Each structure stands twice: as structure tokens, then as C-alpha cells.
Amino acid sequence: MDLFTGFLFKGLDQDQLAKIAAITREISMENGQKLFVEGEKATHIYILKEGAVELMTRVEPDLELPISMLRDPGDIFGSHALIAPYRYSLSARCEEAGTSLSIERSSLKKLMVADRGLECMIMRNLAEHFLDRLKETRQELKTHFRTLLKSMRS
Amino acid sequence: MDLFTGFLFKGLDQDQLAKIAAITREISMENGQKLFVEGEKATHIYILKEGAVELMTRVEPDLELPISMLRDPGDIFGSHALIAPYRYSLSARCEEAGTSLSIERSSLKKLMVADRGLECMIMRNLAEHFLDRLKETRQELKTHFRTLLKSMRS
DSSP, rough: TTTTTGGGGTTTOOOHHHHHHTTTTEEOOTTTOOEEEEEOOOOOOEEEEEEEEEEEEEEEEEEEEEEEOSSSSOOEEGGGSSSSTBBSEEEEEEEEEEEEEEEHHHHOOOOHHHHHHHHHHHHHHHHHHHHHHHHHHHHHHHHHHHHHHHHHHH | OTTSSSSGGGGGGGHHHHHHHHEEEEEEOOTTTTETTTTOOOOOEEEEEEEEEEEEEEEEETTTEEEEEOOTTTEOOOOGGGGOOOBBBSSEEEEEEEEEEEEEEHHHHHHHHHHHHHHHHHHHHHHHOOOOOOOOOOOOHHHHHHHHHHHOOO
């Protein structure tokens, strides 16, 4: 259960974590491999086990902006698979070969239908996570804005 | 129930909406009045009834960046009151006098403890909402980035 430490699993009990562990599948990741691509239908959530994965977003046809680098075992990516419209809004690329656990959305959905408490906790964890990311992204926007102001003033 | 059309209430049944309506309080808003300030402890959620409210964030001590203008009856603001760390991450100022319904966080919390289904729906709605805002904010960041690239290339 050492890998189930990410934001998505906060507040879940051992029994709930065991049920989730039972529906995971281990996948290997090669250097440069794309795990998923921005805009694609989101079918899986991933838990990093070993290696490194970079999340990025496309700014221009030939330019991607890095959003974050995941290196810690237990790091979660692809959580958009649980929220409408169920599409990845970032791309994930393996930057250092390793392994991840993948969870099929439909399997996790079945667990959540059977256990409303589990669903509630996961939805709360997602809401907290997206709010955190939103605040971070607004901070970045403010930084850009301040830079722009400075350049206009000088 | 005409006011309970905002994102927070999606999927709730008439009985659940009636319970929420019973804990609202109508407040009047004067032109220029601050409903809440960024960073403050978030104790209330608001539903716009009449008038207009602007949401904004502080960039510099004397400069606030507008984030959105709410004008539609049913528009919701202050939803950060439901998510840890329970602090407003924006400020809300009345731009056109009117009225709003306010809901105390602790009262809504009681309803959610008594009705896990209600809690699940609200948490799912919040997760969807924050993910939408996150995607919008990332788009803005990309626009800034593209402008920067253009100015560097020219």
C-alpha cells in the first residue's frame, strides 16, 4: 500500500485502498513514451512507481510548455479521467524509464458506485487538488502580469 | 427555486434544494461593497439574486486584476468556503447594487453530514468547476506566453 499516498487517496481506509489496489495493473514506461496526449479521451489514472514523468501543455504546434515533473513514487497523473468531460487536459511523457500502476476509469467508477463514502472522499480530494492547481496557475499569471507591468513602466 | 441553477446545485433533487433554500439568508449589497476579501477565512457561499459582483485578485498593493463579472441571477461565488483550507482566494466587490442569498458554511456542512448523497454531488460539482477554471487559467497563461514569444522573435 506504500504507493497509495497521493492526493487522490487521502482519507480512504485500508479496506478501500485494498479494493483500489486490486484493480491496478502495472505498466512499464520507456524513455520518451507518451502515456497520454492532451485532448484525448481520458480512460486511465496513473500512479508513478519508478522513473519520472513530465506533464506538459501544447502552446504552439511545435512547442510544449512544461507544467510539472513527477518523480516521487505515489505521484498521481491523469486524474481528469474522473471528471467530466473526461478528457486529458495535459500530455504526460516518460522522462526516465520506469513503471506505473494504471487504474481503468470504468473499474474505479464501479467501486465508487458500490461505496458512496469512497466516491465522496475521492471527489473531495479532486476538488481540493484542482483548487490548489488553480491557485498556483493564478500565481503564475500574476507573475507574468507583474513582469509585463514592469516592462511597460521602464 | 429559480435561483438554484448554479454549478454547485447540478444533480440535486427538489428535496435537497429545499433543504438548502431553508438555510439561506437574503442580504443587500451596496455599490462598491466588498462581500469578502482574498485570503480571509471563508465562512459563506453566495448566490447572486440581483445586481452585479466582480471577482478579482490582488497583483500589487494598489492593483487588482479582474477575474470575472457575475451578472446572472443564480451565479455562485465564495465556493472556496467548502474546500480546505477554507479561505477565499479572490475578492468579491459589488459593482451594481442588488441582493444575494448567503449560505453559512457550517449550516451547509450539517446538511452534507446528514445526506452523503448531497455531499457527493456538491464535491463532484466543485471538482468540475475548479477543473474548468484551471483550464481557462492555463489558456490565459498560454496566451501570455505566446505574446512573449512573439515579442522575443520580432
